[in-house]
Amino acid sequence: MLSVSNLSVNYGATRVVDKLNLELGHDEILMLVGPTGCGKTTILQALAGLIPLSEGKITLGNWYATANKHVPPEKRNVGMVFQDFALFPHLTVQQNVSFRLKDTSLADHWLELLGLGNFRDAKPARLSGGQKQRVALARTLAHEPAFVLLDEPLSNLDAALKDSLRWEIRDALKKAGVPAIWVTHDQEEALSVGDRVGILNKGKLEQLDTPEACYSTPASRFVARFMGEASFLRATFDSSAANPQHTVVTDIGNVPGTPLNNACGDVDLLVRPDDLSLNAKHPEPNCTVDWVRYEGESRLYAVTLDNGSQLKVRVSHENAMKPGARAHMQLITTHPLAVYPRED
Ligand SMILES: Nc1ncnc2c1ncn2[C@@H]1O[C@H](COP(=O)(O)OP(=O)(O)OP(=O)(O)O)[C@@H](O)[C@H]1O
Numbered sequence: 484m485l486s487v488s489n490l491s492v493n494y495g496a497t498r499v500v501d502k503l504n505l506e507l508g509h510d511e512i513l514m515l516v517g518p519t520g521c522g523k524t525t526i527l528q529a530l531a532g533l534i535p536l537s538e539g540k541i542t543l544g545n546w547y548a549t550a551n552k553h554v555p556p557e558k559r560n561v562g563m564v565f566q567d568f569a570l571f572p573h574l575t576v577q578q579n580v581s582f583r584l585k586d587t588s589l590a591d592h593w594l595e596l597l598g599l600g601n602f603r604d605a606k607p608a609r610l611s612g613g614q615k616q617r618v619a620l621a622r623t624l625a626h627e628p629a630f631v632l633l634d635e636p637l638s639n640l641d642a643a644l645k646d647s648l649r650w651e652i653r654d655a656l657k658k659a660g661v662p663a664i665w666v667t668h669d670q671e672e673a674l675s676v677g678d679r680v681g682i683l684n685k686g687k688l689e690q691l692d693t694p695e696a697c698y699s700t701p702a703s704r705f706v707a708r709f710m711g712e713a714s715f716l717r718a719t720f721d722s723s724a725a726n727p728q729h730t731v732v733t734d735i736g737n738v739p740g741t742p743l744n745n746a747c748g749d750v751d752l753l754v755r756p757d758d759l760s761l762n763a764k765h766p767e768p769n770c771t772v773d774w775v776r777y778e779g780e781s782r783l784y785a786v787t788l789d790n791g792s793q794l795k796v797r798v799s800h801e802n803a804m805k806p807g808a809r810a811h812m813q814l815i816t817t818h819p820l821a822v823y824p825r826e827d
Contacts, residue, residue: 484508485530485630485662490539492525492686499525499688502539507630507662512653514673515666515690516709517683523666526683527632530664531563532556536755562628562661566635568615570607570622577603580622592619597655613644620652624659631656633665637672645669649676670710672697682706698742698755701734706755707821712783714794715751719820722747730820734790735759735769736814738823749825756783756797758816763804765811770794772808786812 485507492500500522507513515523528534530541532548532555541548548554570579576599581590588798594600597617607615616636623631636647636652653676656663666674673680674694681691682705690702701707704715719735720740731740731752740752761770761784773785773793782800787793796812804810 484543486542487767488542488644490526490529490541491537492522492529492534493537495748498537499686500529505681505688505690505691507664508678509662510657510660511678512656512663512665512676514677514680514694515603515664515683516668516670516673516680518709521545521683522686524634525686527664527666529633530630531561531632531719532559541760545561548720560627560629562623562626562631564619564623564631564636565618566638568607568612568639570618571688572607575606576610576618577605579607580625582622584625589627590621590625593625593655596658597621598653612640612643614650616648617651617673620655624655624661627659627708628661630633631659631661631663633663635666635668638668645765652676671704674710680710682709700743703741703754704823704826712756712795712797714754714756714792715826716754716792716794717790717825718750718752718822720747720750721805729819731820733814734788734792735812738814738816739819741819744824746822746824750822751825753821754794754814756795756819758814759794759796760813760815761786761796761798761802761804762811762813763802763808768809768811772804772806772809772810774784774806775804786810788812792806 487503487505490503495573517523529536534765535553536550538550546554580594581587599617637648649672677694680694680697682689684705690697690706698710701710707713716733718731720731722742729740730737733752770786770788773787780800781797783795783797785793785795
């Protein structure tokens, strides 16, 4: 198990990572997300032993590192996968993956498993971006790392390739049975690939939870906004025993709620674009379209309710309306939505 307690990193007087705590199971994949400059790469560098800790402790297997006890990268048995692949250009695929291995059978194993059998003798320059990243991953896993750190491994690849390769990487990590921390800018990737997701804000973990919990019950509005389109609808919520179903009352329908941060009375309800319907033909319109973004399969509308709240709703592409059009909006979800204390 990889265990991190109170890990902090300072650059001069600036604290960049602030008291990070986490534990990873033996084959668990943690996705680390957060705005640019929030400390993601610094965390990976500290775990890899590339920069010193200012405070805290990292423990894995038979070693531990603290501010006073540095363990060099080569003693940590860490595997790293970078966005720029970091392959040796003058070596073949086989040589890259087998580099410094005494027993090359594991190199063969991962080359086959990642579909690189036919490219053994090719040099990296002849490979596509996706193939290069597979080689980098095969090389990492062939060295039997105790844990793997991935720093935006897919950010140099096109969208279609990203989608398939993220699953291949997840499968390979699970087959290798190693804990992994995977930094990404892509919130959809974080939700779909991770066993858990950690959301960082200014060096602090705001939430460390399952993808479902991070998306549907975000610990803060920051997390809610970071993990997807988030609108906040004025609502009222009675937290007493008189409301056993936890019903939240709004102008566009009542829904079950999950109160966070002791929300009660005047509250804001977190609404995702698929929690709403938008009907242009309804006889009693209650909102006006502000703008629309065509997305192919769907359209995303920003709509202002007659009570002043602005919400975003995603509907089928067949539902075409122009800015200024009147429509009827309604809450259609049956699952509980997160409820926060009112913020004016
Ligand atoms: N060597 C350094 N010296 C001083 N400050 C640094 C150094 N490296 C990074 N920083 C600062 O530390 C903070 C965190 O940087 P880091 O690279 O970890 O962020 P990140 O979350 O990985 O960002 P991005 O998503 O843009 O890659 C930033 O404010 C950055 O300017």
